[in-house]
Amino acid sequence: MAFDVFLSCDAKDMSVVERVWRILRRLKIRAYMAERFSEYEYTPETIKKRIRECKCFVVFLTQEGIRSPRVNQEVGIAYAFDKLIIPVQEKRWRIKGAIELRKPIKYDPSNPEDMIHNLIMRLRVLLSRDHKQTKGLTLVCNCGNELEVDLPSCENILSTIEKKMIYAVECPKCHSKIKYSPKTLETM
Numbered sequence: 001m002a003f004d005v006f007l008s009c010d011a012k013d014m015s016v017v018e019r020v021w022r023i024l025r026r027l028k029i030r031a032y033m034a035e036r037f038s039e040y041e042y043t044p045e046t047i048k049k050r051i052r053e054c055k056c057f058v059v060f061l062t063q064e065g066i067r068s069p070r071v072n073q074e075v076g077i078a079y080a081f082d083k084l085i086i087p088v089q090e091k092r093w094r095i096k097g098a099i100e101l102r103k104p105i106k107y108d109p110s111n112p113e114d115m116i117h118n119l120i121m122r123l124r125v126l127l128s129r130d131h132k133q134t135k136g137l138t139l140v141c142n143c144g145n146e147l148e149v150d151l152p153s154c155e156n157i158l159s160t161i162e163k164k165m166i167y168a169v170e171c172p173k174c175h176s177k178i179k180y181s182p183k184t185l186e187t188m
Contacts, residue, residue: 002053003032004127006083008074010064011035016112017060020119023185026138027151029123048077056126057083058119062090062107086122088115117161117183121154137185141171141178157182 005024009017014035024031032050051057057078065071078085089104105122107115136148149169152160160167160182168179179188 003030003050004055005029005031005123006051006054006057006074006078007031007033007060008057008065008071008078009033009060010062010068010071012064013060013062016109016115019112020058020116023116023120024123027120027124027185028136028138029127047074051077051083052081054083056086056123058086058088058123060088060107061104062109063092065090084126086119086126088119113181113183120185121157124154137180139169139178139180139187141174141176143171143174143176145171145173147172147178152182 007017007021017033018035021031021033021036032054034047051074057074059065059071059075059078061071075085085102087102087104088107090107090109105115105118137151138146138148140146147169152167165182166179166188167182168177170176171178180186181188
């Protein structure tokens with residue numbers, strides 16, 4: 001199975017990257033994150049294969065990520081395969097090397113929602129160019145019911161954020177309101 005996105009990060013950044021992975025999964029964007037698979041899957045051959053097959057390579061360049069030999073090796077592999085590299089850059093660190101000319105998504109660990117929003121928007125645009133348009137969003141109600149809703153357009157999301165509003169849908173099982181953030185598309 002080919003993945004749409006390869007997520008590269010240091011182990012210390014797992015909480016925010018895991019959050020991104022969960023959101024992408026709910027958007028029907030197949031994201032690969034080595035930590036989600038068994039330790040036996042993390043071999044040079046498997047990583048090369050996963051990077052070769054992906055459409056986009058997202059690297060988290062935090063204080064830890066910049067110094068990580070594994071992250072730097074994965075960036076080198078993505079660069080060698082001429083993959084579209086999207087750097088997520090912690091604000092206080094400077095990007096160097098093969099990706100310094102790429103437009104980074106800024107990341108402030110005290111406010112990850114802005115980074116998540118910008119990454120989701122960029123991936124939606126890039127993957128739609130490849131005819132991989134994300135059409136739905138999976139939401140889970142407090143009652144445990146899982147439902148599919150239409151994914152708002154990028155324009156609608158920006159307008160909703162500007163108006164400081166949120167989205168809400170009614171659960172067909174328990175009839176309670178499921179509220180979700182226009183910025184991260186996470187339930188609230």
